[in-house]
Amino acid sequence: MTHPLRTRGIDATDIARVAVFAAVTAVLGLPGGFTVFGVVPITAQTLGVMLAGAILGAGLGALSMTLLLALVAVGLPLLAGGRGGIGVFFGPSAGYLLGWIAGAFVIGLIVHAGRRKPVAWRTFAGVVTGGIVVVYAVGIPVQSAVTRLPLAETALTSLVFLPGDLVKAVIATAVVTTLVRAYPRAFRRTWATEDAATSGAEPARVP
Template sequence: MERNLVMIALFAALIAALGLIPKITLAFGVPITAQSLGVMLCGTVLGSKRGALAVLLFLLLVALGLPLLAGGRGGLGLFVSPTAGFLIGFPIAAFVTGLIVEKWRSAPLTLVAGIAAALGGIVVLYVFGVIGMSITLDKSINEATVLVAAFIPGDVLKAAIAGMLTAALAKARPNSVLSRT
């Protein structure tokens, strides 16, 4: 139990630390950040439940006003901004990513974690992000989808990195990849 709490807190801190990497803000107000890589890693390394809890802890701290999002942003106002859908989708994305890694054991971990990160951290996250942008920006679903298309190449790269990092961690410290224990 204690180990789980430490890992959840550690991965919430990892998401926050990835927010220190300078962001690139697109014209419609949604930044490209490294924090979605942290969400992917929460799922691939911690598994579904612990990964989602790590992201929820991070979001709780953001909601309380701590400036943990890229660019030093924090507070409840973010949950009604163009990024709201992405924030709401973060824990679900981590959960789905972790669930895939937990259940799919017949292929190499690099491949499984990379595909899981792509499905959870891109497909699932984009569903929430597109809906959130559609609502907050008063755009159609198609218009919001076009707006987020710019994120796809970077997120595919992040999914591949998540797969490689998870496999490297599993090789170096097998008991640290809780999604596989």
């Protein structure tokens, strides 16, 4: 008998959802952005990263960002300001872009830890850890190497991103917690309730 919490395979619906969140992240770049010291652009696209990881989960969230960056690599102008092409992966923002994949994965791990239903505090912790800390941890060293500025100086100047990213984390948390209540099918997974975790009862299934 199959355990109700066992990981299922990826199906056509999952592939469609991966494509949707890649598209959502691309659309969030349409308003463009502004650059910090003329080097790295600040955009709304990390909000898409946060939502992808929190809603799709670790694996599919990371896959959606991988799909987006693969399309960028082949030349589609899906990044803020209409940027695209393999050249963006050799510029100062390359680390931040690659950090989207790792960030979405970490977000999914935290938000859905223990296969529990997302709650506000864990969602916020997940999107901050994955969407900010992880992305910065990958992006800052690469930016430092490309611009040949000291790592400490690069990290300090990157703090200008922080207020905007925290606002995006709050927005992502609000969206996720609203979806949990209003449209749990968006998550397409089985959750173990707190009661089930403590009593051994059958986990609650998303309708």
